[in-house]
Amino acid sequence: xxxxxxxxxxxxxxxxxxxxxxxxxxxxxAAMGGVFTGAGVQPAYAADNEALRKAxxxxxxxxxxxxxDADWQKVGEMCLGPTKARIKPGEFKxxxxxxMGLNNQNQHDFLFRGFLKPWQEYTGAEISWIDLAxxxxxxxxxxxxxxxxxxxxxxxxxxxxxxxxxxxxxxSEMPDWVKKExxxxxxVAYLQAPVGTWDGKTYRVTVDGDCxxxxxxxxxxxxxxxxxxxxxxxxxGEWKAPRxxxxxxxxxxFLKGKKDPLSGGQAYGYLDxxxxxxxxxxxxxxxxxxxxxxxxxxxxxxxxxxxxxPLVNNxxxxxAIQEAMDLRSFEPTDQINADPGTTAFQQFxxxxxxxxxxxxxxxxxxxTSDSSVVGKVAAFDILPGSxxxxxxxxxxxxxxxxxINFAPNCAYLGWGVYVTxxxxxxxxxxxxxxxxxxxxxxxxxxxxxxxxxxGFQVHRKSHSNIDEWVYAGYDRDYITNYLASQFGSYSHPxxxxxxxxxxxxxxxxxxxxxxxxxxxxxxxxxxETADAIAAAWEKLTDQIGRENQIKLYKASxxx
Amino acid sequence: MADISxxxxxxxxxAISARRRLFGRGMIWGSFAVLAIVAALxxxxxxxxxxxxxxxxxxxxxxxxxxxxxxxxGQVVLRGEQGKRVLFVLPAALFxxxxxxxxxxxxxxxxxxxxxxxxxEGPHFxxxxxxxxxxxDTFFWNALLNxxxxxxxxxxxxxxxxxxxxxxxxxxxxRKFFRVSFLLPLMLSPVAVSWMIGKxxxxxxxxxxxxxARYLGWENPSFFGSPWVARAAxxxxxxxxxxxxxxxxxxxxxxxxxxxxxxxxxxxxxxGWKSFWEVTFPLMLPVSLTAVLIRIIFKLxxxxxxxxxxxxxxxxxxxxxxxxxxRVYRDRSNVGYGTxxxxxxxxxxxxxxxVLMKLVDRWMNPRY
Numbered sequence: 001x002x003x004x005x006x007x008x009x010x011x012x013x014x015x016x017x018x019x020x021x022x023x024x025x026x027x028x029x030a031a032m033g034g035v036f037t038g039a040g041v042q043p044a045y046a047a048d049n050e051a052l053r054k055a056x057x058x059x060x061x062x063x064x065x066x067x068x069d070a071d072w073q074k075v076g077e078m079c080l081g082p083t084k085a086r087i088k089p090g091e092f093k094x095x096x097x098x099x100m101g102l103n104n105q106n107q108h109d110f111l112f113r114g115f116l117k118p119w120q121e122y123t124g125a126e127i128s129w130i131d132l133a134x135x136x137x138x139x140x141x142x143x144x145x146x147x148x149x150x151x152x153x154x155x156x157x158x159x160x161x162x163x164x165x166x167x168x169x170x171x172s173e174m175p176d177w178v179k180k181e182x183x184x185x186x187x188v189a190y191l192q193a194p195v196g197t198w199d200g201k202t203y204r205v206t207v208d209g210d211c212x213x214x215x216x217x218x219x220x221x222x223x224x225x226x227x228x229x230x231x232x233x234x235x236x237g238e239w240k241a242p243r244x245x246x247x248x249x250x251x252x253x254f255l256k257g258k259k260d261p262l263s264g265g266q267a268y269g270y271l272d273x274x275x276x277x278x279x280x281x282x283x284x285x286x287x288x289x290x291x292x293x294x295x296x297x298x299x300x301x302x303x304x305x306x307x308x309x310p311l312v313n314n315x316x317x318x319x320a321i322q323e324a325m326d327l328r329s330f331e332p333t334d335q336i337n338a339d340p341g342t343t344a345f346q347q348f349x350x351x352x353x354x355x356x357x358x359x360x361x362x363x364x365x366x367x368t369s370d371s372s373v374v375g376k377v378a379a380f381d382i383l384p385g386s387x388x389x390x391x392x393x394x395x396x397x398x399x400x401x402x403x404i405n406f407a408p409n410c411a412y413l414g415w416g417v418y419v420t421x422x423x424x425x426x427x428x429x430x431x432x433x434x435x436x437x438x439x440x441x442x443x444x445x446x447x448x449x450x451x452x453x454x455g456f457q458v459h460r461k462s463h464s465n466i467d468e469w470v471y472a473g474y475d476r477d478y479i480t481n482y483l484a485s486q487f488g489s490y491s492h493p494x495x496x497x498x499x500x501x502x503x504x505x506x507x508x509x510x511x512x513x514x515x516x517x518x519x520x521x522x523x524x525x526x527x528e529t530a531d532a533i534a535a536a537w538e539k540l541t542d543q544i545g546r547e548n549q550i551k552l553y554k555a556s557x558x559x
Numbered sequence: 560m561a562d563i564s565x566x567x568x569x570x571x572x573x574a575i576s577a578r579r580r581l582f583g584r585g586m587i588w589g590s591f592a593v594l595a596i597v598a599a600l601x602x603x604x605x606x607x608x609x610x611x612x613x614x615x616x617x618x619x620x621x622x623x624x625x626x627x628x629x630x631x632x633g634q635v636v637l638r639g640e641q642g643k644r645v646l647f648v649l650p651a652a653l654f655x656x657x658x659x660x661x662x663x664x665x666x667x668x669x670x671x672x673x674x675x676x677x678x679x680e681g682p683h684f685x686x687x688x689x690x691x692x693x694x695x696d697t698f699f700w701n702a703l704l705n706x707x708x709x710x711x712x713x714x715x716x717x718x719x720x721x722x723x724x725x726x727x728x729x730x731x732x733x734r735k736f737f738r739v740s741f742l743l744p745l746m747l748s749p750v751a752v753s754w755m756i757g758k759x760x761x762x763x764x765x766x767x768x769x770x771x772a773r774y775l776g777w778e779n780p781s782f783f784g785s786p787w788v789a790r791a792a793x794x795x796x797x798x799x800x801x802x803x804x805x806x807x808x809x810x811x812x813x814x815x816x817x818x819x820x821x822x823x824x825x826x827x828x829x830x831g832w833k834s835f836w837e838v839t840f841p842l843m844l845p846v847s848l849t850a851v852l853i854r855i856i857f858k859l860x861x862x863x864x865x866x867x868x869x870x871x872x873x874x875x876x877x878x879x880x881x882x883x884x885x886r887v888y889r890d891r892s893n894v895g896y897g898t899x900x901x902x903x904x905x906x907x908x909x910x911x912x913x914v915l916m917k918l919v920d921r922w923m924n925p926r927y
Contacts, residue, residue, distance in 0.1 A: 135889075135890075136889070138889075138890065138892070139888070139889040139890065139892060142676040142677060142892040143676060143892070145676065146676035146677075146681075146892070146894075164677065168679070274872075274873075275869070275870055275872055276870050276872075278889075278890055279890055332763065332764075333763055333779040333780070333781040333784055334763045334781045334782070334783055334784045335784075336783070336784055336872060336873040336874075337783040337784065337789075337868075337869060337872060337873065339870070346762075350764075352764065502677040502678075502679070503675065503677030503678075503892070505890070506675070506677060506890070506891040506892060506893070509886070509890035509891050510891060512890075513698060513871075513875075513886070516870075516871070516872050516873070516874050516875065517874045517875060518874075519873070519874065520786070520872070520873045520874020520875070520876065521874065522874050522875070540675075540891075543673060543675045543678060543893075544675055544677050544678045545678055545679060545680055548679060
């Protein structure tokens, strides 16, 4: 037995009985699959194996520093059970696969490499990597598709690109054994079909769930001095974390000139990313807008479904843009040069600012990343709401039915691992690619990735077991709060789901340029900025093909 | 006499028959017809006018190679020994046509196409629509205006480079060490400069330059928050990287000036400044102009620092034409329009540089 695995078991306080169970399973697999080369903890074949899950959760343990490549390899090796149950050692010798994915924050592909190293050693397959920065991803993918030079067998991709890939017949259909192995029934409801499917065929192993939640600093809102000042300045209501965007505005303006309770430096409220991020920055305007424009019961919020006429210049969106403009002078000095990577990782997690919207990475990294200083004071909620909402059909603002209209932004629909059509002509390569995808999307492995810095957030029903998070080292209240913001967004009846239409990031990118002009004061008003975005979107729709866009947009809305 | 000298170089008599001429012409024009037909079919397919079944552009490439071989061979068949002489140049000329002229024509065809990578329809000719779009594109004209500012700043860069070169040409201690040290920024990747300086040293919370600025009384330093400061910061980073390039060229020029000239000026009673202004500077003009012209060419390509640090912001204040084209192509996959912008920018650069070089030439070599 390898010493590191033994230590993992000891940390997990595995009982002798469980260890023997694992050993028995190991023996059974060895008998079935020939030479056994794995670690001592091998009862992973039953996906719910409690001992294995506990063992991997202690690598390295929450609060014990950022995981390293050695940790990723260790976790990958311990989760090889399902592979070993199906694949013989060395079965894929000579098979060469190319994987295209991201290198954001040294995560994504960096982890995949570690997870797949033991898989490669066991199966004999070789993987070469194409690592891309987030901002380069869209261009690289679109170029490969348009020039018919898809040079990768496996692909880390978000569902918004399924129209570009699956819709053009570029993906390999998922075999049934993979569906069972990764247990796709365990995915949360909003990530099940039609997400990951096209024309009834399944293509995606989901490794991530995406929604933007509201991250805030609890210490700000329990600080007595700030509470006293809030009263003294005549603000209505108690000093507490905002629930609406109007309150976010009020709190952010109030904090100007106050002291940060943690660092003693300048206090700041909400952190807007005013700088573009290859199209991904537009999600953050959406965060501000969804509560204003998404009516309960109406899935439409971005375009008119019959004409693809942009809604981005309706009064709801304009209010969101106006509020972002209004807050600029209350945010850190250089905020106009801050992109979303800056607001989350260089500002909020590093102790600047008290509120930020982001994907679940913030809550995940707050306690597990070496660069975070807010682990003990970070708190979470679903995105703020609004007391009134713009009814696009009636063409007027209406009072929210339940007092506050919440509309969590399920931005990007999570990352998945896809296999391209390139492997379909070679049975062995096909099996190897899907085996690697199944390994990366395995149920046990996914538990580890959602608890540690990985770029991936909760996406399975089985990730809601609070006890497992506490066992890993998370504080119960903290993680209950965090998971409520995640699952509360996924399952919210008024959530906004991103349309899976071709060129969606082109719309976002051109909007970022116009917004940058608006934020810098080149347009006279928020309305003029919004009109410029709408005009650019109309041009884009004509260029990509209006009829086809309407068809795909309506399909993505389920209309 | 001329007849004799010509005949000295002719090895064979070259009595070319009419039949051989006919064969030669037939070979050249026949192969050209093959090339024209294949290329026409290929274009027709690429513009969805008809389906030919070509999987890629190789048929046209093979037809071109076939025509090139026939053309070369045809020269010998038609003209004998004279044709063989042509073969010393013709293959190279045909290769240049293949590697320069064809891509340029292909680029032009894309520039006048509506081609968005996300569109399922592929590229199609759209006449002057991209030109009209460029005409009304405020982002492009704003970037072009920024380029004017960036290019004008070369005057300051030149003055600094000249000063440093004079220092390094003087008899100072550790001269070799300083020469190498001053060259180091040129060896750094602009992306590394962007991260080291733009994203770290100029970072407003923990950056040492921000600390210094606060210490000096700038309460809330911001290096990329307002248009002119951001432009100046980008220019400073680019200047820091490329001043050593001009410096080293000027230094080489300074070392080539004969010492006797300086000494003669001193004997004639010229002061330090007068000696520089009346002797050194005029002698350095040819080198200086070459350095400045090359620097302008480098400057017109400025993009990497801007993309990494500001993405063109705030509000397009630091955008360069190249960084804007990069966004159009990369983020929006708008290949047709992006190519037109690049082509137009190329025309502007070529025209501006030609005019500039003519002016310089006229100034340096006045015709009385």
